[in-house]
Amino acid sequence: MPELSEPDTAVHASFLAAMKEFEAEGRTGDGSMIGRDLATWSGRWHEPGAFAAYVAAVRADVLEETPRPRGHVPCTTLWWTEDGEWLGRLAIRHRLNRLMLEFAGHIGYDVRPSARRRGHGTAMLRAALPAAHRMGIEAVLVTCDDDNDASRRIIEHCGGRFEDQRGKKLRYWIDTAAA
Template identity: 60%
Template sequence: MPELSPPTVRVHRSFVAAMAEFRAEGRGSSGDDTMIGAELREFGSRWAVPEDFAAYVDWLRSQALEDSPRPDGYVPSTSLWWIQDDDYLGRLAIRHRLTPHLREAGGHIGYDVRPSARRRGHATAMLRAALPVAHGLGIESALLTCDVDNVASRKVIEANGGVFEDQRGGMLRFWVPTA
């Protein structure tokens, strides 16, 4: 049964394969401002080397700490991976607080499921498992956003109790209780 886990080197091979799937669907280009896109550009060329992957895992875990270095405008975030045995299925990031930009697009929680694992309920289960973690970080109600045409993501958010607030530009905004 899949479970949330802090990033781990145990799923190295499967993680690299998942990132290749994301690349094959066009992720990682200069116009891709998602978590996956940014990390593919910054770290992707080094993930195949076990020591470099371990350093990436350590960096990702450190981003939950308040005093860790991060780009201007970024906030502490807890990354969790959805794994089953040694298989990487997806991930999410819980941003500990909102900036004005995250309030518009991005929200508290962002998630991705690898292409070969989609349409099996992983995103819904992963978000459900992450809500108590968000609550433990002091987030009473989590803001989640999705593109207006992303029906699958909207269904994931609504299945987890998301209450539609509004549409801003091409983004739908929902509040999801964490307790």
């Protein structure tokens, strides 16, 4: 059964295969966390030492003092895995600043292309809600592009209440205590 877990070097091979799938979609440098990581790390994370450094950097992002891109906040990243297979990632941003409030929300997630349409996105978001609640976040903001019907359905299946649309972003709130 798939589960959320802390990033770990044990899934190196399947992680690399998943990143190749995201690259084939044109995600490199697309402004998402996956796109940023592809642009920054893809030339070197095939090396075990570089992948270990990447995992350490992702895990360190939970700390307030960790350097991060302008406008980004501390974030807990969890990986969705099953039997050593990397299926996706989910980020819980610890607070909202202006950028997160308008664009990204508290939670962002990606499911590798070959694992889509199997309920992983819904299960992953649902599994993250209690974790966000333990972090003291009573309601999470989750956003998606207005043309991303799959993500909109995931958010709604997890209890998302539509607030508004800002530009291309649909904005939903989910109560974490009910999860």
